Amino acid sequence: MSSALVRVASLSKQFGDVRAVDDLNFEIAPGRTTALLGGNGAGKTTTLSLLLGLLKPSAGTITLFGLDIERHRYRILPRMNFSSPYVDLPRRLTVRQNLAIYARLYGILDVRRRIAVLADDLKLGEILDRPYGQLSAGQRTRVVIAKSMLNEPELLLLDEPTASLDPDTADYVRGLLEQYRKRTGATILLASHNMSEVERLCDDVLMLRRGRLVDRGTPAELLTRYGRRNMEEVFIDIARERHIAIGLDDGDSA
Amino acid sequence: MSSDLYRAQGAGASLRRIGALLIRHLYLLRGSWPRVLELMYWPTVQMVLWGFITLFLVNHSSWLAQASGVLLTGVLLWDVLFRGQLGVSLVFMEEMWSRNLGHLFVSPLRTTELAAALLSMSLVRTLIGVGGAALVAIPLFHFSVFDMGLPLLAFFANLIVMGWAIGLAVSGIVLRYGLGAESMAWIAIFAVQPVSGVYYPIAILPEWLQWIAWALPSSHVFEGMRAVLIDHHFRSDLLLNAALLNLVYLAAGLAVFLAYFRIARVRGQLLQIGE
Numbered sequence: 255m256s257s258a259l260v261r262v263a264s265l266s267k268q269f270g271d272v273r274a275v276d277d278l279n280f281e282i283a284p285g286r287t288t289a290l291l292g293g294n295g296a297g298k299t300t301t302l303s304l305l306l307g308l309l310k311p312s313a314g315t316i317t318l319f320g321l322d323i324e325r326h327r328y329r330i331l332p333r334m335n336f337s338s339p340y341v342d343l344p345r346r347l348t349v350r351q352n353l354a355i356y357a358r359l360y361g362i363l364d365v366r367r368r369i370a371v372l373a374d375d376l377k378l379g380e381i382l383d384r385p386y387g388q389l390s391a392g393q394r395t396r397v398v399i400a401k402s403m404l405n406e407p408e409l410l411l412l413d414e415p416t417a418s419l420d421p422d423t424a425d426y427v428r429g430l431l432e433q434y435r436k437r438t439g440a441t442i443l444l445a446s447h448n449m450s451e452v453e454r455l456c457d458d459v460l461m462l463r464r465g466r467l468v469d470r471g472t473p474a475e476l477l478t479r480y481g482r483r484n485m486e487e488v489f490i491d492i493a494r495e496r497h498i499a500i501g502l503d504d505g506d507s508a
Numbered sequence: 509m510s511s512d513l514y515r516a517q518g519a520g521a522s523l524r525r526i527g528a529l530l531i532r533h534l535y536l537l538r539g540s541w542p543r544v545l546e547l548m549y550w551p552t553v554q555m556v557l558w559g560f561i562t563l564f565l566v567n568h569s570s571w572l573a574q575a576s577g578v579l580l581t582g583v584l585l586w587d588v589l590f591r592g593q594l595g596v597s598l599v600f601m602e603e604m605w606s607r608n609l610g611h612l613f614v615s616p617l618r619t620t621e622l623a624a625a626l627l628s629m630s631l632v633r634t635l636i637g638v639g640g641a642a643l644v645a646i647p648l649f650h651f652s653v654f655d656m657g658l659p660l661l662a663f664f665a666n667l668i669v670m671g672w673a674i675g676l677a678v679s680g681i682v683l684r685y686g687l688g689a690e691s692m693a694w695i696a697i698f699a700v701q702p703v704s705g706v707y708y709p710i711a712i713l714p715e716w717l718q719w720i721a722w723a724l725p726s727s728h729v730f731e732g733m734r735a736v737l738i739d740h741h742f743r744s745d746l747l748l749n750a751a752l753l754n755l756v757y758l759a760a761g762l763a764v765f766l767a768y769f770r771i772a773r774v775r776g777q778l779l780q781i782g783e
Contacts, residue, residue, distance in 0.1 A: 267776075269775070269776060299779070300776070303776065303778075303779050306614045307613075307614065307773075308610060308613055308614060308773065308776075308778045308779050309773060309774075309776050309778075309779075310770075310773045310774045328616060328618060331614060331615065331616045332616045334614075335614070336614055338610065338779070340607075340610065340779055341607055341608070341609075341610030341611050341779060342606060342607035342608060343606070343608060343611065344532065344536070344602075344606040344608055345606060346536055346539060346540070346606075347532070347535050347536065347539070351532075351535045354531075355528050355529070355531060355532045355535075356528075356611070356615065358524055358525065358527065358528030358531070359525050359528045359529075359612075359615040359616060359617050360615060360616060361521050361524060361525075361616065362513055363513055368513065401611065405513065406513055
């Protein structure tokens with residue numbers, strides 16, 4: 255039995271004629287931060303949705319915390335959380351009301367204290383009593399990240415977590431994610447198009463193209479393998495199919 | 509995850525999750541008085557309209573003269589069915605409009621708990637809407653539907669359960685076919701109005717249509733209502749029929765909702781759905 259916190263085996267998802275995820279195999283060890291990279295339509299969001307149980311796989315299995323997500327969804331979900339630009343929160347409710355509702359959904363004991371801690375961590379103090387719909391895109395992103403941390407998840411899935419943040423706030427959020435992982439030992443899987451974010455935060459990188467895992471490794475390994483100076487150049491190499499075959503298409507997992 | 513963050517799991521946690529969703533929609537009502545007013549608006553307008561029609565007809569119809577409140581009670585009870593269904597569908601669509609379903613479905617909230625929250629909120633909305641109209645009728649027409657006593661409670665319970673069943677099925681259809689199908693929430697219930705005998709006895713329907721009518725819980729309720737108001741007799745047989753039919757309807761409504769939820773998971777609609 256593997257000690258991996260996330261274990262994906264032969265995972266596929268078909269939408270009509272489109273194979274959005276094609277025979278994915280990978281594992282993520284506890285406490286690691288892993289980037290899921292790929293161009294638009296590579297299958298990142300579909301993979302995250304499958305891991306969250308929002309989508310039913312066409313084939314394959316997903317095991318989180320040693321439990322099959324299809325059979326033990328409600329034992330797993332309290333231990334994880336996510337943020338995504340594709341999902342919103344009720345706009346007419348204030349930030350505090352939104353966080354309070356989700357705190358109750360996750361069974362948080364002291365809702366007020368938890369919101370106060372997160373408001374402090376994510377600098378939400380001034381906007382706590384403003385309707386979520388009146389916030390800027392960056393402020394909303396911070397609120398959704400706060401929602402994703404309400405239950406102090408052991409597994410945090412983030413879809414483009416800093417996409418609409420200004421450089422200063424994005425840097426602050428990255429620092430917060432680093433601290434969060436250090437403090438809790440959480441496992442983080444994030445989909446991002448920001449390569450400096452990946453280099454700073456991630457221990458491992460999974461590269462997807464057309465739903466397939468085409469490469470993986472630590473950022474340092476990938477830079478060495480491709481002979482590049484930064485992850486952006488590696489990303490372009492892989493997106494333009496100049497990747498170096500390492501046998502992953504045969505179902506290799508690390 | 510630190511364990512001191514959490515309450516105990518089990519039934520208490522389940523009720524807490526249902527309560528959380530209920531609070532979410534109560535926040536919405538509390539923050540918008542036009543929403544509360546809208547809940548009472550149509551039931552009150554309907555009640556006033558049919559109140560004046562009753563005042564006119566009571567002097568021109570020997571049948572109505574026997575029980576002047578029969579039309580008004582029919583209007584108010586019909587609104588229980590309509591608002592009960594609309595309450596479920598609209599509250600569900602509110603989550604779709606706000607693109608919030610993805611967050612809800614990755615929280616520990618179970619689909620059955622979501623359904624329970626929808627039904628609870630529908631009850632709140634129906635009590636505000638129809639209750640408000642019923643109170644207005646007292647000074648305006650010197651008519652109180654509450655004078656019916658316990659039978660009113662039985663009629664209310666059966667009609668709102670039927671509304672819930674249809675509301676759950678409609679919510680499932682909207683989840684499956686997207687917000688393009690949202691007009692279903694407004695029109696679906698009116699398909700059963702002509703055969704429910706809201707304003708006239710089932711006996712006036714053609715015989716083949718009476719078979720359909722008796723398959724609806726609402727027809728038994730409205731016949732029972734007339735028995736109370738005209739014959740001053742409570743028909744427990746009709747109540748029992750309505751309750752048994754409602755068990756089937758509610759199970760079917762929930763089954764449709766859960767089935768379409770499963771289909772939505774297969775088709776990837778939970779994350780993408782919205783305005």
